[in-house]
Amino acid sequence: MQDHLKIQFFTDTFLPSVDGVVSSMLNFKQELEKRGHEVFIIASGDSRTKAAVKKNDRTIILPSIKFKKYPQYNLAWMPLIASIKFGFSKFDITHLHTPFTVGMYGLLYAKLNKTPTVGSFHTLFTRSEVIKQYTTSNKVVQRFLIKSSWPYAKFFYGKCNGVIAPSTSIKNLLNRHSIGNSYVVPNSVDTKKFNPNVNGEKIRRKYLKSERERLVLYVGRISVEKNIEVMLKAAKILKKKQIYRFLIAGTGPMLDYYKNMAAKYGLADIVHFSGFVDERELPRYYAAADVFCMPSTFETQGIVSLEAMASGVPVVGADYLALREMIINGKNGEKFAPRNGDDCAHKIEKVINNLGYYKKMVDTAKMYSVEKSTDKLLEVYKALLDKNGN
Template sequence: MKIAMLTNNYRPFVGGVPVSVERQAKALRALGHEVTVFAPDYGDGKNGGQDPEEDHVVRCSCFKRKMCNGMVYPKVADRQVREAFEREFFDCVHVHQPVFAGNTALWLKKKYHIPVVYTWHTKYQDYLHYFPLFREEEKAGPLRRLLIRAGRDLILPAYMRWFTGKCDLVLAPSKGMKRQILEMGVRAPVEMLPTGLEESFFETDARRAEEIRREYLQDRKYLFCTVSRLEIEKNIPFLLEGVRRLKEEDMEPFRFLVIGEGTQRVYLEELARQMGLGDVVTFTGNIPNRELKDYLAASDLFLFASRSETQGIVIQEALASGCPVVAVKATGVEDVVEDGKNGFLAPEDAQAWCLKVWKALEGPAAGEMRSRAKDSVRGYRSILLAMQEERMYRNCAEQRWKEVSGCVDGHGEKHAAVSLSRLFKIT
């Protein structure tokens, strides 16, 4: 099959969606499919550089203005997209956001009569603070507060129902997210498909992991880490408060690595100093993805507090590296962390969370948790999930061509004929 993937965010931007898109594309190519990623052009030579994967990426124009976290606003139906679809005959469009790329996907569906699959990666209600209208709700006047609530509680859900109603299939990254999508009243077919794990995460370098432990631990006993964009929705201050309590309760000496970058980094570093954690917390910045598995393998626990996840890719990566997880119980997270087996779930209460950390380190199951962590995510291998994705694409393509048979003309007729022929060759 020839698949077009449309995304508002892609490397070099660091985040869950770029990771998901890249892994899905690579796994599908490994099965013999042709996958083209349509992604933003970040300019200034900051795209993929010499990465061979960049050969499969079409960079599209964006508006000059950016969000405060570095995200861009891609242009809808950009010239690069139009020209690519004039040259090529795609069997399916897989889109990863409901606006900008999402609007382009619906335009392509209408013009070329091809199915659109959408992955619901994000709890958008938790990200509205990136838009000026929704910032600082507690400081807003009565009218603005009313507008903010209407946007979050009425307009956003209504738009998502409308958008998904135009799609042929909606993919949820976890069982909990699928449940929320259905509860919202989405009428399109919904299936679950998590982001997969590359084999490299199961193959850590023991020597490098030991080097990392020596570098950061020195005379300490435990090494903890978290991996996250340093943004409001990731709830890093809660982790700092939990770590402060662990220190005050005379836990064995430890070091906590905060891996990642974001607009909150300066604030969080200052907060850690104010809490007296300067000798405990280290902000490492971003770590290349190929090296991340060794930092995870070096750690005794992976700590996580975000409540905005639909899946929590970094949690799966930690488990694949053999690192048990202690996390705040939330949608997406609770589908991966099995309480008492590969980690622990806690309410968003610092004292209760600290007790789970103690239990993970000193409890009766502590010795078995590392092996259980690896075993718990073996079914998340990218190639296995790509096989499921392939089946979903084929079903969508077959259903779509049944619906449009005899109803297309012009270029759309040619496109439909070629795609339908290809469909029968691969089924």
């Protein structure tokens, strides 16, 4: 493999949104360029996206239409602009981070230019609850989309020379749906930014009334697939203990729904919703927590759970998909039965009562450092280039 690679990243989600896909791309871009490679990002976006991008940062923002039900994603409508800006530039690798309008354009561009292509399977867009939530209310169309989601995934990723799964559980899922030629390359966590030495006292003082209280944190999108109702049910059970406070940090389409649920459960005094948290402030939120709760059964890897571990915070998470791999009971957290509020409450209490026993969080996070994940990504690129005769 060449010492200097020219790489394209194609994505339908980008700044100012900072989800797992965006964090992964930016971490990889920074580390790859640090090693002497060139990385160009082609993303859908708007004026806010352009404002968030640094000048001369090898980033092309395609005009797009906001996807109202899922505002992190934009539907690009003039992808050929990228071709004009690239001219006849030759790239070594095309990396597709999403399988939608920009991803499909990237696939076409790569095929026309005979560039080895790798596609990342970041999101379970094939899940029925996601399709119902974020597409149309028309039941006939919903059924069609649900029925065709995996065939589409198989078509898109089947056209790639390689497929990247962020965890072994997702690689196995892809194999079950006849999507082969896959490699496990975890998305990375910035272990310098998120570390146990960050001071979270300011956040604790804001949300806790006394030193004896314990803070249970969730960070992420407030949406149906994240199963936040499980955390609220656990909060209802633990309320009688009088030491637990719950902080739900983030925003999303289900924010008002969960606020109303918390009020209905009589949890207004112990459950707080912070709303949007600036990326620069996020390490302080993790540092403020005694335990991190991730009730989602949607995680292909679980970047926020790794950020919590990197901050020295044990994770209580659903025993499902990637979280099942990441969480080691009694070491870096505890797993609970998926969608089970009673078990979630039990495991939160177990961790809080035995905080001194959980000491492997940072060690786990270091396994997913930017450097180690980038090493694995470059191994995939090398394998594809060797197969392509480069």
